[in-house]
Amino acid sequence: MSEADGLVRLRQPIGVTYNWSAGPNATSHLAGLMNGKFVGKRCPSCALVYFPPRNGVCPKCAKILAGDVEVGPKGTITTFCIVNVPFLGQKIKLPYVAAQILLDGADISMQHLIQECEAEDVRIGMRVEPVWKDKSEWGPSLENIQHFRPTGEPDRVMGSESGAS
Amino acid sequence: MALRDIAIVGTAQRPSEVNSTFTSVEILLPVIQQLLDKVGIERSDIGFWCHGSCDYMSGQPFSFVAAVDAIGAWPPIIESHVEADGAFALYEAWVKIQTGEVDVALVFSNGKSTSGPIDQILSLQTDPYMVAPLKPGFDALAALQARACLEAGVVTERQMAEVAARSRRDAHNNTIAFTKGNESVDDLLAMPYTLNPLRAHDCATPVDGCNAVVLAAGDVARRLAERPAWIRGIDHRIDTQRLGARSMIESSSAAIAAQKAGVAKDRIDVAELHAPYTHQELLLRNAMGLSESTHINPSGGALVANPAMAAGLARFAEAAESIFAGAADRVLAHCTSGPMLQQNLVCVMEGE
Numbered sequence: 001m002s003e004a005d006g007l008v009r010l011r012q013p014i015g016v017t018y019n020w021s022a023g024p025n026a027t028s029h030l031a032g033l034m035n036g037k038f039v040g041k042r043c044p045s046c047a048l049v050y051f052p053p054r055n056g057v058c059p060k061c062a063k064i065l066a067g068d069v070e071v072g073p074k075g076t077i078t079t080f081c082i083v084n085v086p087f088l089g090q091k092i093k094l095p096y097v098a099a100q101i102l103l104d105g106a107d108i109s110m111q112h113l114i115q116e117c118e119a120e121d122v123r124i125g126m127r128v129e130p131v132w133k134d135k136s137e138w139g140p141s142l143e144n145i146q147h148f149r150p151t152g153e154p155d156r157v158m159g160s161e162s163g164a165s
Numbered sequence: 166m167a168l169r170d171i172a173i174v175g176t177a178q179r180p181s182e183v184n185s186t187f188t189s190v191e192i193l194l195p196v197i198q199q200l201l202d203k204v205g206i207e208r209s210d211i212g213f214w215c216h217g218s219c220d221y222m223s224g225q226p227f228s229f230v231a232a233v234d235a236i237g238a239w240p241p242i243i244e245s246h247v248e249a250d251g252a253f254a255l256y257e258a259w260v261k262i263q264t265g266e267v268d269v270a271l272v273f274s275n276g277k278s279t280s281g282p283i284d285q286i287l288s289l290q291t292d293p294y295m296v297a298p299l300k301p302g303f304d305a306l307a308a309l310q311a312r313a314c315l316e317a318g319v320v321t322e323r324q325m326a327e328v329a330a331r332s333r334r335d336a337h338n339n340t341i342a343f344t345k346g347n348e349s350v351d352d353l354l355a356m357p358y359t360l361n362p363l364r365a366h367d368c369a370t371p372v373d374g375c376n377a378v379v380l381a382a383g384d385v386a387r388r389l390a391e392r393p394a395w396i397r398g399i400d401h402r403i404d405t406q407r408l409g410a411r412s413m414i415e416s417s418s419a420a421i422a423a424q425k426a427g428v429a430k431d432r433i434d435v436a437e438l439h440a441p442y443t444h445q446e447l448l449l450r451n452a453m454g455l456s457e458s459t460h461i462n463p464s465g466g467a468l469v470a471n472p473a474m475a476a477g478l479a480r481f482a483e484a485a486e487s488i489f490a491g492a493a494d495r496v497l498a499h500c501t502s503g504p505m506l507q508q509n510l511v512c513v514m515e516g517e
Contacts, residue, residue, distance in 0.1 A: 012298035014289070018224040018281040023188035055190035055231045062208065062237030064194060 022140075025056030028068050030140035036132060038072040040106055041065035051106040052142075072103035075148070076156045077126045079109075082119045095119045101128060101148060112142070116149035125155035171262050172386040172393030173514065175204035175379045176482035181343040181372035181470040183279045189223065193235040193275050193375050200271070200377045204389055208237050211379075212267025214244035215258040217251030217274035219474045221286050232275070243267070250274060251376065251478030252439070252500030252510050258380050259399060268382045269389075275375035276474035283371045283473055290503050292406050304368055306408070306504040308360045311444040313413035315362055319451070322362065325443040326353040329366040329468060336465030341479070343470045344370040366468075369441035374472030376479050394485035394496070394514040398426035401510040408504065416452040419499075419509040423453035426497075426511040433459045433513070434493035437480035439500045441467050448506060449499065459497075463487065477501070481512065488516040 022030055025041055029052055032039030040051030043058035044066045050058065051071050057064055080099035097119050100109040114122055116131070128148040138144045177200035179192055201208065214236055218229050229246045236242065245261075247253045251274020258270035287303040314320045330353055333346035346366075356364045379389070386393040402418035402425075404411045411417075423429070436459050440446035446461065455461070462468075464483040467476040477500025484498040495515045502508040 010298065012300070014297065014300065016221075016224065016281055016285055016289075019184070020224065020280060021186045021188065023186065023191050025191070026188070055188050055234050057190055057194050057234045059234040059237060060239040062194060062198070062235060064191065 023056050025053045025065050029053050032068075032070070033142065033144050034138055034140050036135075036138075036144070037070055038103055038106075040069045040071045042067050042069050048107040049105060050108055051103055052110060069105065071105035072130070074127060074129045074151060075101040075103040075106075076158065077114070077122065077124055077128060078102050078158060079124060080114065080122050082122070097122045099128075099148070110142070112145060113147040114149070115147040121150075123155070125158050127151045127153040127156060169263055169265070169382050170386070170395060171259055171380055171382050172390070172395040173378050173481065173485035174381045174386050174390035174393050175200055176376065176485055177203060178341045178376040178479060178482055179374050180341055181374045181472065183343070183372055185277060185279070185373040188231075189218070189228070189275045189277060189375070190231050190235045192373070193232060193273060193377075196375050197236060197271070197273060197377050200379060204379050206269070206379070206389065211269055211271045212243065213258055213261045213270040214242055215254040215261070215270060215272050216244065216246045217249050217254035217272075217474055217478065218246070218276060219248055221289055222276055222278065222281060222283070222473060224281060232273075236271075236273075250439075250474050250476065250500050250502055252481055252498070253401070253477075253502070255378065255380065255478060255481055256399060256401060256510060259396060262380060262382050268385045270380045271377060272380060272478065273375065273377035274475040274478045276472040276476070277373040278371035278471065278473045279373050287473065288504065291408070296408060301504075303504060304360050304363065307368070307442045307445070308363045310413045310505045311362050311367070311442065314444050314448065317414045319414045320444045320447045322354060323350060324447055325367055326350045328443040328446050329353055332462060332465045332468040333366065335463055336469035339464045339469070341374070341470055342465045343372045345465075345469065363442065367443040369467045369471030369476070370469060372470050372472050374470065374475050374479075376475050376482055378478065378482055378485065390489065392489055392491065392516050394488035395517065397513045397515050398428075399510070399512040400425035401508065403508045404506070406503070406507065413505060414448075416448050416506045416509060419449050419452035419501075419506060419511065422509045422511040426513050428453050428455075428497060428511065428513055431495055432456075433497045434495055435460045435463060435484060435487045436497040437462055437464060437466065437484040437499065438497075439467050439477045439480050441471055441476070441501070443468065445501070445506055449509075453497070453499075453511065455497075460493075477510070484514060488514060491516070
């Protein structure tokens with residue numbers, strides 16, 4: 001409380017601690033990341049492979065996902081944007097590329113950072129691979145990957161996939 | 166405008182558990198599938214989906230969006246969400262069917278009350294400027310109300326213990342219930358206070374749970390259920406959020422809602438009251454004018470299983486099931502929300 005200007009101010013921060021459970025499906029995905037593996041899940045109905053496995057269900061079929069599927073580690077850029085705008089808390093040097101990456105064997109893409117090339121060279125269909133952080137920094141998170149970088153392989157023609165990327 | 170006849174034609178509930186390791190989506194999906202199978206319809210037959218839950222309980226903004234995964238949103242569906250108990254989602258679905266746009270709606274709700282300190286989380290519903298910063302605690306607010314009721318002579322500790330004893334006994338017949346017991350009223354009165362004048366059994370059991378019901382109009386309802394539970398009246402009223410400005414020894418919002426819903430027009434066989442504290446059941450019975458001939462909470466009520474945000478819709482499910490089974494002809498379902506019975510939704514259903 002302070003009364004310097006004749007007003008009484010009260011700071012009363014409210015905090016709540018939760019026991020959050022990732023659920024059995026996301027758990028195998030998160031455990032995979034702690035072992036340096038990309039583990040997704042397959043829908044028993046439509047056979048699409050989800051990485052990440054969202055909330056453990058296929059939203060198209062409303063079925064519980066079943067069976068771990070290891071995907072990647074390489075993937076293909078399905079779309080991207082070049083970030084030029086500085087913002088509070090900016091950690092990465094501008095300009096940088098945020099891309100949707102379809103890991104090999106997966107049917108939905110995930111977002112990650114593209115580094116080790118010029119932003120203007122990034123393109124749809126570009127093949128990329130993960131660069132992992134030092135193992136000592138790993139946790140149950142996609143942040144275990146520092147970024148993705150180009151592999152130098154020939155581009156993949158996009159649009160030939162069956163997936164819902 | 167003539168109102169359409171709308172009925173509950175099916176219900177499904179997940180047995181209560183604590184510290185569930187499943188996500189909300191994972192616990193919802195099987196219940197919705199079970200309900201569709203029971204009613205004998207496909208997802209494509211549902212014209213409107215409405216969901217009740219609370220983001221504060223999962224600690225994630227927009228966590229309710231994930232629940233759409235549990236209902237399958239492809240091809241696109243028409244759905245809505247209320248940041249409240251599923252009973253309020255049922256009210257929205259009832260209005261949606263009244264518009265004539267759809268004939269069948271599926272209402273569902275979920276709450277994992279044991280994944281956080283529910284007493285603190287629910288008290289965040291209070292006025293954010295003057296009350297919430299004091300962190301009053303939901304149980305403590307109820308205890309203040311109980312104290313006021315006792316001192317005014319509106320309820321007695323023995324009556325409160327009678328409510329608990331009856332609820333814990335009835336819970337044996339309910340597979341969804343979590344807390345069960347065979348204690349006598351005197352046994353319960355001998356228990357220590359946990360939050361004077363409340364004892365542990367005066368407060369609802371927080372559990373993780375979910376449920377779903379199907380609503381349908383007119384002949385569609387008659388085709389889907391042998392004995393639909395027809396909604397004859399439904400009303401929602403709110404007392405002021407200024408806790409010091411309302412009477413703690415009566416519930417005027419519950420009284421008005423009951424009157425508007427037509428509770429007094431005929432005898433009520435079964436009343437499923439959402440009363441998370443024993444004295445609140447007594448207040449609600451007074452407010453709604455329920456007589457001794459009404460069977461109160463044959464399910465055991467929220468005292469024996471209170472999945473927050475789903476416990477109100479559970480009352481609708483239980484009341485409708487007693488119509489389906491032919492055990493009752495005219496029933497009342499009730500849901501409360503907010504501290505000290507701030508909001509009250511009352512619904513009267515009848516069999517044909």
